Amino acid sequence: MNADAVVLGAELDALVAALRLRQLGHSVRLLSTGAGSLHYATAGIRVLGYLPGTETKTLRSPLESIDALDIRHPYRRAGSQTTCGALEWFFATIATLDIHFRRNGINVQAITPAGFELPIYATDQHQATWECVENKRVTLIHFHRHHDFPVALVARALTERACAVSTIETDGPSTRVDTMSLARAFDAIDNPESYFADIKPHLATNTELAVFPCVLGITRQRAVIAAAEQSLGVRCLELPTLPPSVAGLRLHLALQYLLQQNQVPIHTGGRVRGVPEGADHHVAVVDGLGHRYSGSVFVLATGGILMGGLEVAPTGHILESVFGLDVFQSRPLSRQTVGRSLDALQLAGIEVDHRSRAENGTRGVCENLFVSGRTLAHWNPASELSAEGVSIVTGWMAAQSAHDYLDS
Amino acid sequence: MITTTNRPKLAVIGGGVTGCGVARDLALRGCDVTLLEYGDLGSGTSSRFHGMLQSGARYAVSDTEYAAECMRERKIIARIAPQTVETTGGLFVSLANDPPDFAKHFVEGCKRSNIPCEELDPEWVRREETSLHRDLRHVFAVPDATINAWHLVTLLADDVRNRGGRVLDRHRVTGLDIKSGQVHSLQVVGGGRSYTIGADVVVNAAGPWSARVAAQVGQRVDLELTKGVIIVFAHRMVHRAINRCRPPGSHDIMVPCGTVSLFGATSEIVEDPDDTHVKPGAVQALLNGAEEIIPDIRNYRALRAWAGVRPLVKSQGQSINSTPSRSHRVIDHGEHGAKGFFSVSGGSLTTHRAMAEEVADRVCSYLGIDEPCKTADTPLSTTNSKRWQPTAAYAQSEREQLFTDVICECELVTRTEIKNLVQKTGIDDLHDLRRRLRVGFGPCQGTFCGCRLAALLSEYNPDFAVRDALNDFWVERLKGSLRTAWGEQARQTLLSDMVHRETIGMRLATDARFEEERR
Secondary structure: OEEEEEEEOOOHHHHHHHHHHHHOOOOEEEEEOOOOHHHHOOOOEOOOOOOOOOOOOOOOOHHHOHHHOOOOOHHHHHHHHHHHHHHHHHHHHHHOOOOOEEOOOOOEEEEOOOOOEEEEOEEEOOEOEHHHHOOOEEEEEEEOOOOOOOHHHHHHHHHHOOOEEEEEEEOOOOOOOOHHHHHHHHHHOOOHHHHHHOOHHHOOOOOOEEEEEOOOOOOOHHHHHHHHHHHHOOEEEEEOOOOOOHHHHHHHHHHHHHHHHOOOOEEEOOOEEEEEOOOOOEEEEEEOOOOEEEEEEEEEOOOHHHHOOEEEOOOOOEEEOOOOOOOEOOOOOOOOEHHHHHHHHHHOEEOEOOOOEEEOHHHOEEEEEEEOHHHEOOOOHHHHOOHHHHHHHHHHHHHHHHHHHHHO | OOOOOOOOEEEEEOOOHHHHHHHHHHHHOOOEEEEEOOOOOOOOHHHOOOOEEOOOHHHOOOOHHHHHHHHHHHHHHHHHOHHHEEOOOEEEEEEOOOOOOHHHHHHHHHHHOOOOOEEEOHHHHHHHOOOOOOOEEEEEEEOOEEEOHHHHHHHHHHHHHHOOOEEEOOEEEEEEEEEOOEEEEEEEEEOOEEEEEEOOEEEEOOHHHHHHHHHOOOOOOOEEEEEEEEEEEOOOOOOOEEEEOOOOOOOOEEEEEOOEEEEEOOOEEOOOOOOOOOOHHHHHHHHHHHHHHOOOHHHOOEEEEEEEEEEEEOOOOOOOOOOOOOOEEEEEHHHHOOEOEEEEEEOOOOOHHHHHHHHHHHHHHHHOOOOOOOOOOOOOOOOOOOOOOOOHHHHHHHHOOOHHHEEEOOOOEEHHHHHHHHHHHOOOOHHHHHHHHOOOOOOOOOOOOHHHHHHHHHHHOOOOOHHHHHHHHHHHHHHHHHOOOOHHHHHHHHHHHHHHHHHHOOOOOOOOEOOOOOO
């Protein structure tokens, strides 16, 4: 099985890299072992919420703050211009699927399932943010026994922020009430208008805004919300649930659909191993069944330690799973504080040169191996709140560099 | 005979298994007893061990007397508190590099200590316990068992309450008054106020902290504090408690406990009873020890590592390398100018009842009370005497179709269980819930149930501080799991980080240090 480019991973950066390479005219194959961390993501696209070490101060303009990051950070390697370009490309690309994000160039504060704040650069157009609810009369509509939407926490947080909150507990459209079953049931519902019309009589008369957990359909979200707004007569928004994230899944499925439309085969299967030819060149990967996938370039978007692209040995040494690349890690992994220990795990990863190619210690640069996303060293998505932004930018950069290599 | 009018007032300091045992013994003899614990019941040494209810076989060679006591007490606890005990049985395995003649001494020691001991066919054991090292020279079966220490402590405390005693957890003793060489009263801070409790007798059962308690009134309790680190693995990789058939030391016990296995323990002399800091080196040392028994140990998933501090009796002239004594000692401080003040130290969870009996005997003889000990024959009164079984919760949720009621998927704890407990006890602390119901004990270490629990608690308590509680719960779990962050647990730790910081919107206090562990 042969393709110009083989992209490894199911992360956002993998989907972005595959899409971009295809757009640039190459044949692309995507190999993944599972779902990717979008299934745990919140509804929006986070670009940069905090500068490391100053996590009490939300950044207002993330794109203007990139120069304050560590010189080795992926955004610094990309530079502001490339970063903005990649993000613009991303929003334009998904707009072709009629998916539109709200963004004003600054961070807004999303409401989290625990009722806290989360700085987000672009939110789903139906996502509840603190701006949307402030000083509003809000009705929280949640589903009986759906315990991944901790309504008590959300209601309390809204009340503390001067919203008038009432809650309605109702039966979901399915007998099973986990997040995914509810979302699938809303996709399958025949007549959503009448479902919401049954809720209407319970709505407080002066309600200005109805807020649901983010389960209103996976593929039919807009139709379901339109039906809800029509039947209830008020604006309807969604608030993220605890994992799994329906919003993340929607984005994942949309991008996957786009890839399929563009004839990119997606293989989901077991782990693969690289087949090297010489010290700095790879010609194929092989899975556990012996299937061989050859390519001229490879994009390593395997999701770092979190998604299994990097493995931590009991000794604390970190190994790269597919190609056995050298991994940057600060030693020792165990530091005095919890935050630094987590940092050491998060910041570990593959170092790359200015063209996204893997630097492999003394063995030099891998000329046809490009790395993106959580597998990269020197960024901490949990402390910066930059997961989607860095994934998009580094996935896009890996694709550009791979394209340059293929064209030369 | 005690009458209601002349009942002397007794106070017990320390809500571990010893303190609760002493309070129960005294309550059963009709005394007016108050138990004081500065944190949560059983949150210190009592729960920070490998979870084994000893048959005594471990000490059959080195200390026959103590071994025999363990066997007697093991039988009594299984009789009076069967719901806390899982009779797994224990194996002593002799491997290639264990002293070959120890097996002979072991069998003789068990015989002298009245511990049933049967030699098994190594081939049969290899089939039964597949994770063990294949090169088994001798294997002996003994009646070791495992025990849920928190459950036991809770039952003991409930029994004290049911018999008219008071149990005051989260109450700190700030002062002890002695008038004319005689204990008079205690200063106590708790529940947002401070007050004085009159006491004719004070029993100091504060475990590793007992020297500090005694020092408040210028009395001495000589302890040897040793820190023991334990690693928890995500599976029951053995069916029985596994010991090395060699002189007892460190890194040699693997115990199946609930849904997990515990491997322990290290032994390091410490000065500070609060020193439960796990050093990375200790974890590596434990893994090396465990690998000798279970060769594939590094490929199993470790959930976390934690430590407890043992309050051992200091014996004169003992070298550090010799086996520390597990015997106990009761001190009557009356000889040193504090009549009515008693301290108890040493011993173990298995022998706690016998220690309590000895303390209560001394206290009663001091007070001139002539009541016999009844603890060995009185079952722990409780409405719930259901025995814990590894699969019970799974079976129940299937039988009753309670899938949506499950709040903690790892340990299968249901909303109903939590609600009942909160309504009954008014608990509003996530750690207290964890110790009673095992929520947050499993592979995800509270990642997915933390918010659900916080939501439940805030329904009952409008003042529940959500952010602080969640942060504390998360950071405490992190401290343990970061010490075993390899393989799948490294991924789990980062997933926990992702869910807490990227989804829920928590911020990590970067100065949270490993050594500042909360009990």
